[in-house]
Amino acid sequence: xxxxxxxxxxxxxxxxxxxxxxxxxxxxxxxxxxxxxxxxxxxxxxxxxxxxxxxxxxxxxxxxxxxxxxxxxxxxxxxxxxxxxxxxxxxxxxxxxxxxxxxxxxxxxxxxxxxxxxxxxxxxxxxxxxxxxxxxxxxxxxxxxxxxxxxxxxxxxxxxxxxxxxxxxxxxxxxxxxxxxxxxxxxxxxxxxxxxxxxxxxxxxxxxxxxxxxxxxxxxxxxxxxxxxxxxxxxxxxxxxxxxxxxxxxxxxxxxxxxxxxxxxxxxxxxxxxxxxxxxxxxxxxxxxxxxxxxxxxxxxxxxxxxxxxxxxxxxxxxxxxxxxxxxxxxxxxxxxxxxxxxxxxxxxxxxxxxxxxxxxxxxxxxxx
Amino acid sequence: xxxxxxxxxxxxxxxxxxxxxxxxxxxxxxxxxxxxxxxxxxxxxxxxxxxxxxxxxxxxxxxxxxxxxxxxxxxxxxxxxxxxxxxxxxxxxxxxxxxxxxxxxxxxxxxxxxxxxxxxxxxxxxxxxxxxxxxxxxxxxxxxxxxxxxxxxxxxxxxxxxxxxxxxxxxxxxxxxxxxxxxxxxxxxxxxxxxxxxxxxxxxxxxxxxxxxxxxxxxxxxxxxxxxxxxxxxxxxxxxxxxxxxxxxxxxxxxxxxxxxxxxxxxxxxxxxxxxxxxxxxxxxxxxxxxxxx
Numbered sequence: 001x002x003x004x005x006x007x008x009x010x011x012x013x014x015x016x017x018x019x020x021x022x023x024x025x026x027x028x029x030x031x032x033x034x035x036x037x038x039x040x041x042x043x044x045x046x047x048x049x050x051x052x053x054x055x056x057x058x059x060x061x062x063x064x065x066x067x068x069x070x071x072x073x074x075x076x077x078x079x080x081x082x083x084x085x086x087x088x089x090x091x092x093x094x095x096x097x098x099x100x101x102x103x104x105x106x107x108x109x110x111x112x113x114x115x116x117x118x119x120x121x122x123x124x125x126x127x128x129x130x131x132x133x134x135x136x137x138x139x140x141x142x143x144x145x146x147x148x149x150x151x152x153x154x155x156x157x158x159x160x161x162x163x164x165x166x167x168x169x170x171x172x173x174x175x176x177x178x179x180x181x182x183x184x185x186x187x188x189x190x191x192x193x194x195x196x197x198x199x200x201x202x203x204x205x206x207x208x209x210x211x212x213x214x215x216x217x218x219x220x221x222x223x224x225x226x227x228x229x230x231x232x233x234x235x236x237x238x239x240x241x242x243x244x245x246x247x248x249x250x251x252x253x254x255x256x257x258x259x260x261x262x263x264x265x266x267x268x269x270x271x272x273x274x275x276x277x278x279x280x281x282x283x284x285x286x287x288x289x290x291x292x293x294x295x296x297x298x299x300x301x302x303x304x305x306x307x308x309x310x311x312x313x314x315x316x317x318x319x320x321x322x323x324x325x326x327x328x329x330x331x332x333x334x335x336x337x338x339x340x341x342x343x344x345x346x347x348x349x350x351x352x353x354x355x356x357x358x359x360x361x362x363x364x365x366x367x368x369x
Numbered sequence: 370x371x372x373x374x375x376x377x378x379x380x381x382x383x384x385x386x387x388x389x390x391x392x393x394x395x396x397x398x399x400x401x402x403x404x405x406x407x408x409x410x411x412x413x414x415x416x417x418x419x420x421x422x423x424x425x426x427x428x429x430x431x432x433x434x435x436x437x438x439x440x441x442x443x444x445x446x447x448x449x450x451x452x453x454x455x456x457x458x459x460x461x462x463x464x465x466x467x468x469x470x471x472x473x474x475x476x477x478x479x480x481x482x483x484x485x486x487x488x489x490x491x492x493x494x495x496x497x498x499x500x501x502x503x504x505x506x507x508x509x510x511x512x513x514x515x516x517x518x519x520x521x522x523x524x525x526x527x528x529x530x531x532x533x534x535x536x537x538x539x540x541x542x543x544x545x546x547x548x549x550x551x552x553x554x555x556x557x558x559x560x561x562x563x564x565x566x567x568x569x570x571x572x573x574x575x576x577x578x579x580x581x582x583x584x585x586x587x588x589x590x591x592x593x594x595x596x597x598x599x600x601x602x603x604x605x606x607x608x609x610x611x612x613x614x615x616x617x618x619x620x621x622x623x624x625x626x627x628x629x630x631x632x633x634x635x636x637x638x639x640x641x642x643x644x645x646x647x648x649x650x651x652x653x654x655x656x657x658x659x660x661x662x663x
Binding site: 358 | 438452453477495497648652654658660662
């Protein structure tokens with residue numbers, strides 16, 4: 001943040017939805033990056049449906065609805081940057097721009113990270129992104145500034161990962177619900193502030209001695225689990241007594257797993273680093289994503305997986321087939337949940353997840369859907 | 370003697386109770402109503418009367434179904450097990466060679482694969498969270514052609530050319546049925562068509578877990594002969610006849626679980642997580658950001 005901006009109180013806020021946005025660029029321009037991922041409220045979803053369609057994904061509809069409902073955080077955003085990951089979010093961002101006069105910049109994200117052309121293209125997109133952020137803020141984004149932000153954000157990623165690793169213990173001292181709060185700090189707070197929290201949390205929690213019986217250890221996999229979408233987590237952990245020990249999705253551990261390289265020129269470091277992050281199901285080949293899921297499952301010694309895809313998310317609802325096949329082969333049970341932000345199916349979810357746990361506790365290692 | 374176990378299946382529409390005294394099965398049934406505890410208490414009272422025993426004679430109670438969470442029977446050990454496991458256990462008790470169960474209840478339908486060695490669930494699928502393919506669907510369609518849900522199945526058996534009903538959604542199916550009525554299609558043909566439509570839906574669930582004989586049909590809708598015929602036609606499977614009304618399979622399974630729990634002295638797993646103070650200031654700060662007040 002530049003001194004002038006601080007004094008004038010004109011620090012710009014740049015909003016983004018997907019984790020493929022190199023937020024280091026925003027921070028290097030003295031602006032605040034804020035991830036817009038509240039979600040979880042069906043009334044806001046219904047509001048968004050005025051501009052979308054009922055068969056849009058719940059998160060995309062929510063994102064549009066939040067602007068229509070004048071959500072103060074969403075309305076405080078000066079500009080939205082969207083690295084195009086899926087079609088529904090792309091159209092959602094366009095609707096936000098068109099109907100609510102919110103400036104936005106659409107950027108492209110290649111699907112095949114291993115091709116040279118993709119690398120070159122991504123680097124040009126990040127360059128383009130940098131120029132746009134410079135225009136928005138009126139501040140130059142220097143290589144030195146980028147290097148500094150890359151270092152800071154890498155530190156934060158490292159802390160989140162270390163906090164997550166505490167959950168590798170038989171009785172994890174940290175719940176999945178708590179881990180979501182830690183992750184929220186990364187997306188909502190300035191990196192300097194979140195670093196302080198992470199260090200404090202780590203020193204406390206690492207010193208704790210968790211006791212008790214080894215709970216059912218779960219991995220949650222699939223699409224986005226929004227900030228406000230807590231009912232599944234609460235049902236699993238608070239009511240049914242299992243523990244989420246690792247998340248293979250974009251609001252859990254996944255984006256914190258790999259750092260941005262610090263030994264390359266900053267623009268290249270960012271474009272390579274973001275392309276090489278643990279992959280979303282929109283990337284190709286899908287096998288790379290499955291390999292990563294399997295790696296997490298091994299590392300965290302999980303008993304079972306709950307695969308959650310939001311209603312009408314074409315990406316995660318289709319790729320679940322390959323996912324389930326992979327883990328059936330490994331004899332790890334997978335429960336497939338098609339979720340939305342309504343409240344009327346809690347009874348059914350309780351039964352499905354409860355029966356899934358009964359099946360795991362009995363030591364049967366088959367899958368249920 | 371410690372041989373009296375009680376299972377209660379508090380379903381979305383109907384509550385069922387089974388009291389196992391040795392191998393003698395006593396049953397009771399009533400509408401679920403609004404107050405599930407009262408319904409549960411009434412079922413217990415009726416079963417005690419039928420078996421001629423006192424409440425204190427019961428060793429263990431297991432509840433299942435939608436209402437299983439909130440029940441309490443002062444003093445008697447109580448646990449809850451999901452209706453998926455209970456239907457499997459109950460069907461296995463009645464017919465040990467059960468490998469596949471189709472359960473159609475008031476508000477959901479399930480396909481369950483069972484291990485014939487022990488009656489445990491191997492795999493299961495539930496319908497999506499809407500009324501398509503459930504008892505509620507049949508009830509609403511019955512009303513729209515002027516029949517009760519009990520009559521619907523009988524009438525369907527008299528069909529000559531079952532009508533084509535393609536909508537899975539209650540609301541759309543209702544208008545489809547109204548237009549069939551307008552075309553003078555007979556009540557029987559419409560009824561048969563509706564059953565086939567539900568059977569196709571449930572047949573999809575079954576094919577996802579795989580149909581392996583012996584197949585058992587449980588849940589309230591299993592009493593409907595038209596539904597049974599339509600399901601047999603769609604799935605090409607033969608359903609096994611049970612010695613007990615299959616509507617009680619869940620409650621019976623719960624009673625069998627009560628017996629097992631009592632034997633293994635299983636205590637209900639209580640895990641209440643408390644919010645940690647450590648996170649309080651972070652949560653407060655995040656709250657301010659979320660309201661853009663920071």
